[in-house]
Amino acid sequence: MFNGSVNSGTNGRSEEFLDKGLNTASNSSDSLLTIDEVQKTLNRSRASVYRYTNTDTRNLNPPFNPRKLNTEFRSDQKDQLLFHPNEVARFAKDILRIKEVTVEILNSPSSETQNILNAILDELRIIRNKLDGQSDKNHSIPNHLQDPDKKAA
Structure with missing residues (x-):
């Protein structure tokens, strides 16, 4: 799960960072976020999230770019883009200049x-x-x- 709050430094208002649980199968992508979840987390449009994302049509897994939102490793071009919560928090804080980013990963209920x-x-x-x-x-x-x-x- 990925809970927390984000306070925007530009206008002083408080935005809800994410208040939802991730109910996915128990595997390595348990705590990874999809494009839709990142969109809701950052309170941005889907198009802007894609614009922020570090992707390249010629390179399946481009090298880390500190100015972009970096995805997790993909084995196929058709795999969906997944993001680690810490990467989303880093991007929100460093690039989008959202202050007081809190990332909290809670254990999912026992399945x-x-x-x-x-x-x-x-x-x-x-x-x-x-x-x-x-x-x-x-x-x-x-x-x-x-x-x-x-x-x-």
């Missing part, structure tokens, strides 16, 4: 997938503990083998 993964992790820990206990038994030498006075038959 069924997350609950299943936690249960699997607990089971794996139990199995690991049992295997560690067995390996300790296998490595211990019985006392009758440790007695140096006994002769082999």
